[in-house]
Amino acid sequence: MKSFKDHNPIAVFIYYLFVIVPVMFCTNPVLVCISLFFGIAFRMAKDGAGALKKLLPFAVFPVISMIVNPLFVHKGVTVLFILNDNPVTLEALRYGLTIGLIICSTVVWFSSFNSIMTTDKLLYVFGSVSPKIALILSMALRYIPLYGQQIKKIRQAQQVTGLYKEDNAIDKIRGGMRIMSVMVSWALENGIITADSMTARGYGVGRRSRFSIFGWQKSDKALMAATAVLGLAAVLAIGLGKLAYVWYPQIVTPGASPAAVVCYAAYALLGAIPVYLQLKEEARWRSLQSEI
Amino acid sequence: MIRIKNENLRKTIRVAVPFLLFPLAVAAGVFVFPDNSYAWITVVCLIFAMLLFYASFDKKVVGTRRMVIIAVMTALSVIGRAVFSMIPAFKPITSIVIITAIWIGPESGFLVGSLTAVISNFQFGQGPWTPFQMFAWGMIGLVAGYLGKPLRKSRVALAVYGALAGVAYSMIMDIWTVLWYGEGFSWQLYAAALGTAIPYTIGYAVSNVVFLLVLGRPFGEKLQRVKLKYGV
Known part of the structure; x- marks a missing residue:
C-alpha cells in the first residue's frame, strides 16, 4: 500500500473527477456536507491541523452566498422579514448557503488537487491523450527558467558594453525592449536548433512513445476500481433524480429513501478513501520507525 | 487508436x-x-x-520545427503573464497568441492559447475555470489564424481584432461566472455579470491593443525571418 498521492496520476485524476463532479450535479446539502467534511479531513490528514487555518478564508463563500441569494431571489413561502418591500425567504437563504458550500467544497478539493497533481503528473495524464502535446508542454516548461537565465546573460552583456545610463528612465525602458527583442530572436533560433537536433537524432521516425516513472500496480487498480464503483453509484443515483431537492416555493427533500441512503454511503466511502490511505500510511511509518 | x-x-x-x-x-x-x-x-x-x-x-x-516554435511561443506568453501579474487584466497573452496564430497558423494559435492557460495556472491556481480559459484563448488564436491574411497586412485590423478578442474573452469567462452560480444559465444574470466585468473587459481590450501595437511588428518580423531562414 502507498499513500494517496503516490498512486498512478491517472487514477488520482479520475478520483478527483468523481469526487468533485457529483456535488456540482445536484444542489443537495447532505452530499455537499459529506464532500466538504472529507475534503477538509484529507487536507488535515495530509498537512496536519495547520491546514485548517489555510482553509478558513474559504468560509467566505457560504457566508456571502447566504446573504446575497435572498437579496436577489424572492421565491419561497417562508418569509423571514421584509426588506425594502421585498420578502427575504428562508428557502432562498438555505439555497444560497448550499450553493456557497458547493463552491467551498470544490475549492477545498482543488486545494489538495493542486498540491498533489504536480506538473510532472499532469504531464503524464496529458501524455496519455497525446504524446505530442505532452512533449510541447514539457518543452515549454523547460524554456521558462531557461529564458529567465538568458535574459540575465543578455543584460549583463549589454551592461558590460556600456549601453545603460543608470538615471535615465527612457533609456531603461528602451534597454528593456532591446533585451526582450534579443531574447525573442534567440529563443526562436534556439528552438529551431533544438528541432534540428531532434530530427537528427531520429525524432518522428518511429511511433512516438513516452517515458514515465509511474507504473500500474495492484493498489492503483484497486483505487481505480473503488473510484469507478462508488463514483458511478453516486452519479447514477443523482442522474435518476434520487437526490434532487425542490427548493422553491417550498423545500421538498428526497428524505432517507433507500436510493438516497445508498448514494450518500457510496459517496462518503469515496470521500474517505484518501483520508484512509493517508492515515494508514502514516501509522505504518510510525510503527516502522519505532522498531528501528 | x-x-x-x-x-x-x-x-x-x-x-x-x-x-x-x-x-x-x-x-x-x-x-x-x-x-x-x-x-x-x-x-x-x-x-x-x-x-x-x-x-x-x-x-x-507536424514539422518538428513548428512544434518547437509552438513550445517557444507558449513559454514566452507564460512568462508574459507572470511578468505582468501585478497589474490586473493587463496581460500580453492574448496578443502573443494572436501574433503566433497569424504568422504560424490557426492550430498553432489554438495550442499556444490553450497550453498557456494550463501552464500559467500551475502558478496562478488550477480550477474549474481552467478549461474555460483554455477554450477562450484557444478560440481567439484559432479565429485569428483563419483571419491571418488581413491581420498581417493592416495594423488597424490587428488592433480592432485585439479589442474584440478582449471583449470575447471576457464574455466567455462570464458564461463561466454565471454557470458557476448554479442557478442555470439566465440572460439577466449573464448581463449582470457582463456589467460588473466592464472594467476588466476594457482592461483586456486596451492591453491587447497596446501589446499588439507594440509587439506586433517586431514579433512578426522575427517570426517571418525564422520562417524565411529555416523554412518552417
Missing part, C-alpha cells in the same frame, strides 16, 4: 470539432438536461472537445 486516412475528412473534423460540436454540446447541456448541472456539463464538454482537438493534432504530421 483509429487513424483517419482521408485528408478531407480529417480537415472536416478539425473544423467541425471546435465550431460545431462545442455549440451543440453546450446547447444539449442547457436545453436537454434538467436541474443545475449546466456548469459541469459545459466543463465536461469543453474538456472533451479539447481532447478531441489534441488527439487530432497528435495524428497530424
Whole structure:
C-alpha cells in the first residue's frame, strides 16, 4: 500500500473527477456536507491541523452566498422579514448557503488537487491523450527558467558594453525592449536548433512513445476500481433524480429513501478513501520507525 | 487508436470539432438536461472537445520545427503573464497568441492559447475555470489564424481584432461566472455579470491593443525571418 498521492496520476485524476463532479450535479446539502467534511479531513490528514487555518478564508463563500441569494431571489413561502418591500425567504437563504458550500467544497478539493497533481503528473495524464502535446508542454516548461537565465546573460552583456545610463528612465525602458527583442530572436533560433537536433537524432521516425516513472500496480487498480464503483453509484443515483431537492416555493427533500441512503454511503466511502490511505500510511511509518 | 486516412475528412473534423460540436454540446447541456448541472456539463464538454482537438493534432504530421516554435511561443506568453501579474487584466497573452496564430497558423494559435492557460495556472491556481480559459484563448488564436491574411497586412485590423478578442474573452469567462452560480444559465444574470466585468473587459481590450501595437511588428518580423531562414 502507498499513500494517496503516490498512486498512478491517472487514477488520482479520475478520483478527483468523481469526487468533485457529483456535488456540482445536484444542489443537495447532505452530499455537499459529506464532500466538504472529507475534503477538509484529507487536507488535515495530509498537512496536519495547520491546514485548517489555510482553509478558513474559504468560509467566505457560504457566508456571502447566504446573504446575497435572498437579496436577489424572492421565491419561497417562508418569509423571514421584509426588506425594502421585498420578502427575504428562508428557502432562498438555505439555497444560497448550499450553493456557497458547493463552491467551498470544490475549492477545498482543488486545494489538495493542486498540491498533489504536480506538473510532472499532469504531464503524464496529458501524455496519455497525446504524446505530442505532452512533449510541447514539457518543452515549454523547460524554456521558462531557461529564458529567465538568458535574459540575465543578455543584460549583463549589454551592461558590460556600456549601453545603460543608470538615471535615465527612457533609456531603461528602451534597454528593456532591446533585451526582450534579443531574447525573442534567440529563443526562436534556439528552438529551431533544438528541432534540428531532434530530427537528427531520429525524432518522428518511429511511433512516438513516452517515458514515465509511474507504473500500474495492484493498489492503483484497486483505487481505480473503488473510484469507478462508488463514483458511478453516486452519479447514477443523482442522474435518476434520487437526490434532487425542490427548493422553491417550498423545500421538498428526497428524505432517507433507500436510493438516497445508498448514494450518500457510496459517496462518503469515496470521500474517505484518501483520508484512509493517508492515515494508514502514516501509522505504518510510525510503527516502522519505532522498531528501528 | 483509429487513424483517419482521408485528408478531407480529417480537415472536416478539425473544423467541425471546435465550431460545431462545442455549440451543440453546450446547447444539449442547457436545453436537454434538467436541474443545475449546466456548469459541469459545459466543463465536461469543453474538456472533451479539447481532447478531441489534441488527439487530432497528435495524428497530424507536424514539422518538428513548428512544434518547437509552438513550445517557444507558449513559454514566452507564460512568462508574459507572470511578468505582468501585478497589474490586473493587463496581460500580453492574448496578443502573443494572436501574433503566433497569424504568422504560424490557426492550430498553432489554438495550442499556444490553450497550453498557456494550463501552464500559467500551475502558478496562478488550477480550477474549474481552467478549461474555460483554455477554450477562450484557444478560440481567439484559432479565429485569428483563419483571419491571418488581413491581420498581417493592416495594423488597424490587428488592433480592432485585439479589442474584440478582449471583449470575447471576457464574455466567455462570464458564461463561466454565471454557470458557476448554479442557478442555470439566465440572460439577466449573464448581463449582470457582463456589467460588473466592464472594467476588466476594457482592461483586456486596451492591453491587447497596446501589446499588439507594440509587439506586433517586431514579433512578426522575427517570426517571418525564422520562417524565411529555416523554412518552417
